[in-house]
Amino acid sequence: MADQDDARHSRLRRQLLMGMAAAPLAGLLPKVAFAQAPATSAVNTTGLAVTDTEVTVGILHSATGTMAISETGSIQAEKLAIEQINAAGGVLGRKIKYIQEDGASDWPTFAEKAKKLLVQDKVAAIMGCWTSASRKAALPVIEQYNGMLYYPTFYEGLEQSKNVIYTGQEATQQILESLNWVVREKGAKTFYFIGSDYIWPRTSNKIARKHIENFMKGTKVVGEEYFPLGHTQFNSVINKLKLTKPDVIFTDVVGGSNVAFYKQLKAAGINLEKQTLMTISVTEDEIDGIGGENIAGAYSCMKYFQSLENENNKEFVAAFKKMWGEKTVIGDVTQAAYLGPWLWKLAAEKAGSFDVDKIAAASPGIEFTKAPEGYVKVHENHHLWSKTRVGLAQKDGQFKVVYESPELIEPNPFPKGYQ
Amino acid sequence: MFGEYSLGDLGSIFAMQGFAGLILFSVYLLMALGLAIIFGQMGVINMAHGEFMILGAYVTWLTSVFFAEHLPALFGIYFFVAMALAFCASGLLGMLVEWALIRRLYKRPLDTLLATWGLSLILQQVYRSVFGPREVGVTLPDWMMGSLPVTDIIEVQINGLFVIGLTTLITVAVFFMIFRSRFGQQIRAVVQNRQMAGAVGIDTEKVDRLTFGLGCGIAGVAGSAFTMIGSTGPTAGQLYIVDTFLIVVFGGAASLFGTIASAFSISQTQSTLEFFLSGSMAKVITLLTVVAILMVRPQGLFTLKVRR
Numbered sequence: 048m049a050d051q052d053d054a055r056h057s058r059l060r061r062q063l064l065m066g067m068a069a070a071p072l073a074g075l076l077p078k079v080a081f082a083q084a085p086a087t088s089a090v091n092t093t094g095l096a097v098t099d100t101e102v103t104v105g106i107l108h109s110a111t112g113t114m115a116i117s118e119t120g121s122i123q124a125e126k127l128a129i130e131q132i133n134a135a136g137g138v139l140g141r142k143i144k145y146i147q148e149d150g151a152s153d154w155p156t157f158a159e160k161a162k163k164l165l166v167q168d169k170v171a172a173i174m175g176c177w178t179s180a181s182r183k184a185a186l187p188v189i190e191q192y193n194g195m196l197y198y199p200t201f202y203e204g205l206e207q208s209k210n211v212i213y214t215g216q217e218a219t220q221q222i223l224e225s226l227n228w229v230v231r232e233k234g235a236k237t238f239y240f241i242g243s244d245y246i247w248p249r250t251s252n253k254i255a256r257k258h259i260e261n262f263m264k265g266t267k268v269v270g271e272e273y274f275p276l277g278h279t280q281f282n283s284v285i286n287k288l289k290l291t292k293p294d295v296i297f298t299d300v301v302g303g304s305n306v307a308f309y310k311q312l313k314a315a316g317i318n319l320e321k322q323t324l325m326t327i328s329v330t331e332d333e334i335d336g337i338g339g340e341n342i343a344g345a346y347s348c349m350k351y352f353q354s355l356e357n358e359n360n361k362e363f364v365a366a367f368k369k370m371w372g373e374k375t376v377i378g379d380v381t382q383a384a385y386l387g388p389w390l391w392k393l394a395a396e397k398a399g400s401f402d403v404d405k406i407a408a409a410s411p412g413i414e415f416t417k418a419p420e421g422y423v424k425v426h427e428n429h430h431l432w433s434k435t436r437v438g439l440a441q442k443d444g445q446f447k448v449v450y451e452s453p454e455l456i457e458p459n460p461f462p463k464g465y466q
Numbered sequence: 467m468f469g470e471y472s473l474g475d476l477g478s479i480f481a482m483q484g485f486a487g488l489i490l491f492s493v494y495l496l497m498a499l500g501l502a503i504i505f506g507q508m509g510v511i512n513m514a515h516g517e518f519m520i521l522g523a524y525v526t527w528l529t530s531v532f533f534a535e536h537l538p539a540l541f542g543i544y545f546f547v548a549m550a551l552a553f554c555a556s557g558l559l560g561m562l563v564e565w566a567l568i569r570r571l572y573k574r575p576l577d578t579l580l581a582t583w584g585l586s587l588i589l590q591q592v593y594r595s596v597f598g599p600r601e602v603g604v605t606l607p608d609w610m611m612g613s614l615p616v617t618d619i620i621e622v623q624i625n626g627l628f629v630i631g632l633t634t635l636i637t638v639a640v641f642f643m644i645f646r647s648r649f650g651q652q653i654r655a656v657v658q659n660r661q662m663a664g665a666v667g668i669d670t671e672k673v674d675r676l677t678f679g680l681g682c683g684i685a686g687v688a689g690s691a692f693t694m695i696g697s698t699g700p701t702a703g704q705l706y707i708v709d710t711f712l713i714v715v716f717g718g719a720a721s722l723f724g725t726i727a728s729a730f731s732i733s734q735t736q737s738t739l740e741f742f743l744s745g746s747m748a749k750v751i752t753l754l755t756v757v758a759i760l761m762v763r764p765q766g767l768f769t770l771k772v773r774r
Contacts, residue, residue, distance in 0.1 A: 116601055278749075279696045286486060307696045315623055335602075337603060341611075
């Protein structure tokens with residue numbers, strides 16, 4: 048009798064426990080998810096945080112500190128993508144759960160939090176990093192523990208890793224076509240470079256200079272200046288611009304300096320309707336702080352602008368505003384961050400597995416047709432094939448697209464002849 | 467470098483460059499004045515100075531939004547209202563901070579450095595939570611943007627003139643207040659000998675609170691004025707703090723004359739070097755010069771003889 052009682056109790060207890068465990072999930076999961084989901088042991092052979100119903104990824108950006116200005120948009124885009132993927136049935140029949148960590152604009156913290164996400168939380172992928180410095184800090188950790196990073200920012204190139212998918216443009220993709228365009232359309236002969244003093248502007252300008260001097264005819268660089276990060280006084284360099292009268296001012300100033308630069312340019316009477324200015328560091332996000340009236344007339348080269356006219360983008364902008372408010376703006380990096388979770392989902396489905404090695408191997412060739420920027424494809428070198436565009440800044444803080452490269456541009460993170 | 471330009475061009479550029487240096491001088495002086503009062507008169511190292519400035523900038527932004535929505539007809543003059551409000555807001559917060567935090571630390575001046583550093587972090591996060599992590603764009607009245615063309619090349623920035631005027635006004639006002647008014651006499655008495663000042667009936671606590679409030683209020687006005695030339699975000703105050711300290715320390719901590727002299731020499735060096743060299747190099751050389759001079763004169767350019 049005693050045995051039977053025990054058996055009955057334990058069965059009852061097991062059923063109760065199963066019911067309790069399933070209850071919170073029942074409301075979230077469509078019934079089909081259970082039917083389609085392949086066995087956990089098959090899709091996860093390396094001990095990642097994958098259950099029968101859930102897969103965990105990490106979001107690693109600065110929600111506090113200086114970089115929060117820029118990284119907030121990326122966090123929002125990644126959460127939107129994850130929500131949309133979940134609403135469409137998840138990845139390999141599993142809902143995505145995310146653990147968000149704060150890099151706090153401090154590069155060693157990025158490395159530490161990446162380690163925490165990989166070692167303690169066993170996340171299947173990390174959507175994160177923004178500045179090159181934060182990526183360089185986290186990369187050794189991600190490679191050591193064999194994680195998978197989706198990195199959204201346009202950056203200087205000269206890097207490639209099995210463990211990273213670069214969803215933004217590398218420098219040659221962003222810059223070269225735009226330089227060709229400005230020389231062709233504006234008849235530009237002379238360029239003046241102004242940048243913030245760190246790796247990205249210096250490398251980008253080096254590539255631009257090589258292109259101007261070696262690959263185009265009759266064009267030259269008449270000035271090149273760098274200012275410390277956070278510099279707020281640009282009157283002297285503006286005087287130099289007035290003296291040298293370059294055809295094109297080419298800028299990659301970032302952060303608070305950006306705002307000061309355009310305000311002072313306008314105050315000094317340099318009219319951007321007449322003076323061609325081309326920037327590779329201003330998206331809709333930055334214009335929020337600069338003020339549309341201070342930068343109207345400038346050209347920006349990016350792969351994405353919020354004003355892009357295509358069905359994917361209309362849906363994306365509407366969904367983004369619905370989730371994060373009517374007043375939010377969407378810049379290039381925000382869109383690139385949105386691609387991360389989708390590209391990971393497609394790779395996992397192609398590989399039929401969450402294993403990092405299999406996803407890394409399956410990634411090249413992945414096509415994402417629903418991308419707001421149009422259509423993107425992952426290259427062998429883990430960067431994306433993408434178009435590049437030139438936008439003309441408007442008073443309302445949006446860009447009017449005046450040029451779009453006819454073809455997808457091949458990513459070339461180690462450009463020959465540009466180093 | 468100048469071979470290919472005509473003499474007329476060069477003349478104009480040097481005039482422009484002189485004006486640029488003057489603007490930079492005004493900006494430096496304006497941001498350093500508040501700190502110089504607090505540091506010089508009270509010996510308190512206020513690391514949150516930049517955050518008091520940004521409070522002024524946010525008040526300006528709020529005022530601009532309010533005027534744009536409710537009083538569009540008066541938008542042209544909102545900036546003056548904004549500056550007054552910025553002075554009050556930063557000044558009141560300063561007095562609150564003095565009452566809650568600083569007055570407990572007068573006997574431990576180095577600890578004020580840590581305490582105000584903590585305060586600056588707290589304020590940054592408060593701004594981030596209240597106003598959002600992104601920068602806000604302050605719309606200026608049209609008359610304040612743009613420039614007055616004098617010749618083809620020489621153009622005088624209106625906002626530059628505005629900053630120069632404002633700095634002159636505030637500097638003169640501060641001088642009268644400290645060296646000519648009864649309140650100033652009390653401040654100086656407390657600086658020279660706190661016990662004695664108390665003994666002759668000066669309410670030293672009240673003087674401290676008002677002095678701290680005054681310094682913070684001026685920081686608020688500076689922040690408000692800098693919305694014309696810089697960014698307004700939770701951490702934008704950090705952009706100013708290094709230059710500000712440099713000027714106050716270089717000038718001699720206890721001397722307002724020193725602050726002016728120091729702001730003038732640093733701004734002229736910086737602006738001239740920036741013209742002939744590149745931006746980063748100009749900064750490096752300016753800082754090296756300052757370090758070299760401070761090695762020879764650790765007390766700064768000017769000192770007051772004070773009995774401690």
